[in-house]
Amino acid sequence: MTVHDTEIAIQAADRQDRPPFVQIDRVSKTYRKGKLAVPVLDRHSMIIAQGDMVALVGASGCGKTTLLNLIGGVDRPDTGEITVDKTRITSLSDAGLTEWRGQNVGFIFQFYNLLPALSAHANVELPLLLHDIPKAERRARVDNALNLVGLQDRASHRPEELSGGQQQRVAIARALVTDADLLLCDEPTGDLDQDSATRIMELLSMLNQEFGKTIVVVTHDPLVAEYAHRTEHLTRPETAA
Amino acid sequence: MKTLTRIRTALGISLLGIGRRWWASLNSVLGTAVVVAVMVAILAIGAGYSEAMKMAEVDDANMILKGGVKSEMESTLEGADVRLIESELGSAAASEVYVVASIENNRGEPVNLALRGISENSTNLRPGWTLSQGRMPKEGRREIVVGARAQQHFGGMELGSELRLGSASWTVVGVFETGGSLTESEIWALATPVQDAFNRQDSYQVVIARPQDGETPQDMQNRLNRDSRLSVSVTSLADYYGEQARAMTRFVTIMGYGIGSLMALGAIFAAVNTGLGHIKTRAKEIATLSILGWTERALTAALTIETVLMTVLGGLIGVAAVHLIFDDWLISTLFFAEDFTQIVFDFDVTAGILWQALAMAVIIGLLGSIGPALQLRRLPVARILLQRR
Ligand SMILES: Nc1ncnc2c1ncn2[C@@H]1O[C@H](COP(=O)(O)OP(=O)(O)O)[C@@H](O)[C@H]1O
Ligand SMILES: [Mg+2]
Numbered sequence: 001m002t003v004h005d006t007e008i009a010i011q012a013a014d015r016q017d018r019p020p021f022v023q024i025d026r027v028s029k030t031y032r033k034g035k036l037a038v039p040v041l042d043r044h045s046m047i048i049a050q051g052d053m054v055a056l057v058g059a060s061g062c063g064k065t066t067l068l069n070l071i072g073g074v075d076r077p078d079t080g081e082i083t084v085d086k087t088r089i090t091s092l093s094d095a096g097l098t099e100w101r102g103q104n105v106g107f108i109f110q111f112y113n114l115l116p117a118l119s120a121h122a123n124v125e126l127p128l129l130l131h132d133i134p135k136a137e138r139r140a141r142v143d144n145a146l147n148l149v150g151l152q153d154r155a156s157h158r159p160e161e162l163s164g165g166q167q168q169r170v171a172i173a174r175a176l177v178t179d180a181d182l183l184l185c186d187e188p189t190g191d192l193d194q195d196s197a198t199r200i201m202e203l204l205s206m207l208n209q210e211f212g213k214t215i216v217v218v219t220h221d222p223l224v225a226e227y228a229h230r231t232e233h234l235t236r237p238e239t240a241a
Numbered sequence: 242m243k244t245l246t247r248i249r250t251a252l253g254i255s256l257l258g259i260g261r262r263w264w265a266s267l268n269s270v271l272g273t274a275v276v277v278a279v280m281v282a283i284l285a286i287g288a289g290y291s292e293a294m295k296m297a298e299v300d301d302a303n304m305i306l307k308g309g310v311k312s313e314m315e316s317t318l319e320g321a322d323v324r325l326i327e328s329e330l331g332s333a334a335a336s337e338v339y340v341v342a343s344i345e346n347n348r349g350e351p352v353n354l355a356l357r358g359i360s361e362n363s364t365n366l367r368p369g370w371t372l373s374q375g376r377m378p379k380e381g382r383r384e385i386v387v388g389a390r391a392q393q394h395f396g397g398m399e400l401g402s403e404l405r406l407g408s409a410s411w412t413v414v415g416v417f418e419t420g421g422s423l424t425e426s427e428i429w430a431l432a433t434p435v436q437d438a439f440n441r442q443d444s445y446q447v448v449i450a451r452p453q454d455g456e457t458p459q460d461m462q463n464r465l466n467r468d469s470r471l472s473v474s475v476t477s478l479a480d481y482y483g484e485q486a487r488a489m490t491r492f493v494t495i496m497g498y499g500i501g502s503l504m505a506l507g508a509i510f511a512a513v514n515t516g517l518g519h520i521k522t523r524a525k526e527i528a529t530l531s532i533l534g535w536t537e538r539a540l541t542a543a544l545t546i547e548t549v550l551m552t553v554l555g556g557l558i559g560v561a562a563v564h565l566i567f568d569d570w571l572i573s574t575l576f577f578a579e580d581f582t583q584i585v586f587d588f589d590v591t592a593g594i595l596w597q598a599l600a601m602a603v604i605i606g607l608l609g610s611i612g613p614a615l616q617l618r619r620l621p622v623a624r625i626l627l628q629r630r
Contacts, residue, residue, distance in 0.1 A: 065623070065627065069623045072532075074532060074622060074623045074626075075623055094536075094537065095536045095537070095538065098531065098534055098535070098536045098537070099243075099534055099536065101532065101534060102533055102534015102535070103534065107532050107626075109626050109627065110627065111626075111627070111628065111629045111630070113525065113528075113529045113532075113626055114529075115254065115526055115529060117254075117257045117258045117261075118254075118257070126530075126533055127533045127534060129246065129250045130243070130246060130247060130250070130533070130534050130535070174533075186627070191629075
């Protein structure tokens with residue numbers, strides 16, 4: 001164990017004392033394609049502490065994206081409960097869940113999902129349109145978020161005028177702008193070269209350490225997983241008929 | 242409030258991208274435009290017809306016909322009856338001969354027109370009657386004045402022209418107007434030469450008379466029929482033409498709505514198509530908005546509003562087109578009554594028709610967005626967000 005490793009171990013112990021932020025309690029999910037049932041999660045439980053940064057790894061198709069979508073309220077489990085920051089999201093109505101994720105979760109995807117017709121600034125501003133915030137303050141918050149990801153001088157560019165890494169930073173700014181405490185990232189570096197990937201992971205790390213964001217990163221890249229405090233391995237349940 | 246914000250912003254974002262989808266949107270715009278144009282055109286014909294049939298309601302006069310008959314065509318009042326009626330009424334009355342005369346129109350086709358043999362008071366008893374050209378026929382001559390619409394539409398009726406009606410030839414000496422009412426499709430002469438030319442001797446079809454103060458047509462009928470030598474039916478001019486117009490109006494209305502509805506099905510399919518294409522090309526955008534907190538309901542509402550905006554735009558284009566092309570056109574049709582004379586009327590796009598056209602456009606939009614809305618609900622949001630584009 002190196003000094004560095006020890007430090008991480010201490011930090012990890014530290015984090016265990018923090019209150020749980022995401023509680024996943026015996027969650028099951030089975031996809032159905034006609035008669036075929038594809039069980040993906042079987043009574044899966046997991047706790048993520050406030051301010052934690054967790055890497056979700058596992059073979060392709062083992063259910064990482066599925067789990068992330070359940071945590072973020074994009075999808076619902078068949079059974080089991082999920083609580084995020086004291087909100088039992090599995091009990092919310094469809095509209096309630098949609099509203100909740102808009103306010104409390106920032107999503108970052110492999111392919112950015114920016115709206116092509118909008119500038120970087122407008123893309124970042126998008127989630128704020130649902131909040132009752134005056135225009136001037138919206139502007140300030142968008143500028144702030146773009147600053148944070150180092151793209152203040154690209155505000156008026158459309159996505160197609162930006163590199164992949166820059167687009168991903170715009171997406172991160174969009175996830176940040178509502179001040180959501182939970183960031184869910186699905187293969188955030190999957191479409192990026194090594195340098196851009198490093199920059200994105202350093203950015204996420206910084207958001208975790210300096211802003212206390214709780215972050216879950218789905219990845220199959222060990223280098224990316226290294227940025228996390230801990231790694232959660234997912235395996236696929238036995239396939240039932 | 243929040244829902245409204247969501248709808249407004251979703252709509253705004255969608256409209257931002259309309260430049261990329263205008264071809265598809267044009268489909269539902271034009272589809273609706275055509276449907277609305279056809280419906281408005283047919284209903285405007287109906288409205289123009291009804292309008293022509295409607296006499297000025299003010300100062301309405303009554304028609305006195307032979308007892309039990311429903312039209313001037315069927316009615317015969319002998320000279321003796323007419324004189325009894327006139328003396329009983331005491332007020333100004335006009336006894337008239339009414340015959341159907343055949344002429345050739347400017348394309349050489351035979352057309353039936355109403356020829357009315359009038360008496361001194363006939364013009365006073367028609368509200369809005371004016372002589373716009375020439376003079377009135379003179380006693381003892383075969384002279385006619387023609388209605389302005391008949392003249393415009395059928396041709397060959399300029400001042401001084403000769404017209405063959407019945408067994409005789411007649412000279413056009415004047416043109417009259419009645420504000421576009423049915424009467425403008427008629428030809429008027431004095432009663433006596435018409436009786437001569439059509440072998441009617443001393444008989445008439447109708448007496449037009451103004452009622453006494455507060456007297457209903459029924460009152461007048463009772464008053465006249467109290468004389469046991471008389472048996473007459475009395476109706477107001479407005480009721481008479483209203484009754485004659487009813488069948489035609491109903492026919493035109495059913496045509497308008499029937500054809501309109503059938504075509505509307507086509508337009509609805511165009512709107513559905515547009516909407517589905519819309520969902521397909523905008524799937525990424527919709528999924529992204531959904532993940533950012535736009536509810537399904539708001540996204541559906543925005544989609545519906547956009548569709549309705551497109552179809553209403555189409556409706557306005559349709560109405561405008563009809564207006565530009567057809568307004569002030571004159572149309573002639575067989576009078577849908579027993580005598581089948583041609584009447585001429587103009588195309589009348591009323592405010593009511595405009596509202597119905599817009600309602601039709603809205604309905605097309607609403608029905609056309611049901612399918613796309615269901616499609617939107619089924620969008621696999623999570624999966625779409627994993628795709629590159
Ligand atoms: N909407 C869906 N319908 C049916 N099967 C699905 C659906 N989403 C995912 N799956 C299946 O569930 C399994 C887990 O998928 P996913 O969570 O995307 O895996 P991972 O992200 O770990 O690669 C895969 O076998 C996938 O094919
Ligand atoms: Mg995945």
